Amino acid sequence: MKTAHPDTLLIHNAEINGIPGLQLLIESGHIRAIGGNLSPEPRPHLRIDAKGGALLPGLTDHHIHLLATAAKRASLSAEHVTSFEELATLIRNAACGLSPGEWLRVTELDTFTVGIPDKDELDRIESTQPIRIQDRTGALWILNSCGLSFIDSNRGDHLPEGVERNKAGQLTGRIWRESEWLKDCLKSPPPDLERLGAELSSLGVTSVTDASVSTTQEMAGVLGRAHKSGTLPQRLRLMSGGKLTPCEVGSFEVGETKVLLDERSLVDFDEFGLTIRRSREQGRRVAVHCVTAVELSYCLAAFETYGAYPGDRIEHGSIIPKEAIPPINKLGLAVVTQPGFLHARGERYLARVDPCEQEDLYRCASLVEQEIPVAFSSDAPYGPIDPWLAMRTATDRLTETGHPICLKERIPAARALDMYLGTPPHQAARARQVRVGTAADLCLLKLPLVEALSDLSRHHVAATFINGRIVFQSDCTPS
CATH class of the missing domain: 2.30.40.10 (Urease, subunit C, domain 1)
Structure with a gap:
């Protein structure tokens, strides 16, 4: 740029x-x-x-996935697909314009509505072009047989646990929580970051924290060089699941160690504690992905057992039961959340989330009242990237079609703006001002x-x- x-x-x-x-x-x-x-x-x-x-x-976006967001800009969106038939039509129409052997990358599939297809079902839609489909959470990729052939030929039987097999030992095409492995396996080149940098700039965003657990030293180098060159002008903080070192002065700041919890298969508790201890040895704080009440409970138990430092973070806090607020406060944890999801996915929440849990969705006012540090972010590409939309949703708590979700969690507009003006690791607890020097x-x-x-x-x-x-x-x- x-x-x-x-x-x-x-x-x-x-x-x-x-x-x-x-x-x-x-x-x-x-x-x-x-x-x-x-x-x-x-x-x-x-x-x-x-x-x-x-x-x-x-403004600072305190939780974004830069490479995934840039890649999404070059992908086919299935956001509005509501049936398998609609998905088939979307894929067939797009496949007509592809060159032989060219990948079709589809994102934002709502598997709750459409279901989770396997390779055989995708083959019936398109069998000659390689296809990979990502669900709207980012946790799942689905490949057709043509796409799987790239894995079979390169990896054989040496596949990670997330690569699903049926009872006969055959690949189903479903790959869970293995995005970085898949990218490496397919030798996907880094996406163009210039368009994303320009979009963030147009929103007033001058710094970001990339919250990807999978960030490697190599990936960090790609992002750091993009920043140094001006292609991605925003100042960078990078989380990771392992150790990181800036590739050169001014390329990026090393952020928190990321722990990704998945209720279906929670990380071993002692391993969780070891991650916390190693983070302290590296002088890093810890940020834990928590989107369910079970994940949050597990996270709080770990911090209670192994110790929490100021600046440790709960990422998302999608569901925070009322009884979880006092321990969050006691442990001194920050909550980095995304009210923009209430706008983008609010109708789904109203239809699918138990009514007794809807008041726990993306809490804000109740956390602020207890002086818990709160910061806002996008979680792009999985949530809307626009910080002004997130601010507005924090003040009105309305879905895209105008339905309210727990209005008592609304906050004033000025406070919503402050949620983007904090400086990590304390986020909105220390909102910045325009000052000399x-x-x-x-x-x-x-x-x-x-x-x-x-x-x-x-x-x-x-x-x-x-x-x-x-x-x-x-x-x-x-x-």
Whole structure:
């Protein structure tokens, strides 16, 4: 991504920390002065008229999967497929435009509605082109026989546990929790990250935490080099299941050790404890994937047994029973959650989640009231990437069609914005402000903050700056 990086830049007529009509001077990537009538010398190389808009710290997406999100942009979506017949039509139409041997990659299949097909069923749809389908949770891939031939020829019988077999020992085509193994097996090249970087910039996002448990040193190098080159301009923190080392200075920050819990096959408790201990030895915090009450209970038991540090995180907190809130508070854990799911999947939750558990979905207000650190994120590509949509959903708790889900968990718009302004490892407990001396990672809005908070929308982002570079411009005028 090509970005402007003048030695000096002056933003004038901006609302900063609630005060209108201010100027802000950027030099060498940092905020050097804020005032009412700055007269910098030498004259700035670029002046930008904010037109009265609010100038905010750049937003942070505290939980995203960058490579998976970039790959999804080049995939066929099955998000709106509601039957196997519709899936068959979608695949057949897409397969007509493929070159011989070209993969068809499908994502976001709702297996609750459509069911879980196997290779034989996919073969009846398309048998000549290799196909792989991912479910909407990201936990499952399904391949047809043509696709499985790539695995058979390369791996033989040396397959991981997640590669499903039937009672006769034959491959079913279903592969559970083995995305990185599959990618390595198929020798898939890294996806293009430039489009994703541009999209995040247009949303005002200046930093991200990639929460992938499968991040290897090699993958971290791909992401780090994309950041250093400007292709992915957002500052990077990377989680992983194992040890990580930055590939070069400024490429990425090493984040938490990720533990992926799956209620169907929970990790051994002693192994969980060993992971926590090794993380401490590396000076890292621990982030635990918890989307069910059982997973959350297991997570809390582990932290109670092996110890929790400030900055340890519960990822998602999709279901948090009321009785789990006091132990979360006692242990000092943060919750990094995604209210955007209530908008995107709310109708499914209302139809499928037990009514007595619906008040436990993506809690917010009840956590904030107990002073539990809470931060928001997208979980893209599995959730909507738009932070402004997530903020809006946190304030109204409405599904896409306007049905409410536990309105008592609503929070004010200003507090929702703070959930994207925290600095890890403490997330929203320490919301950033625009201050002299800090890095010039900024989000300029087209209107004052009070107006923007009354209409939380991505369309109000006028410009985004990362380290003083203009990485997105919409409606701000150089002068």
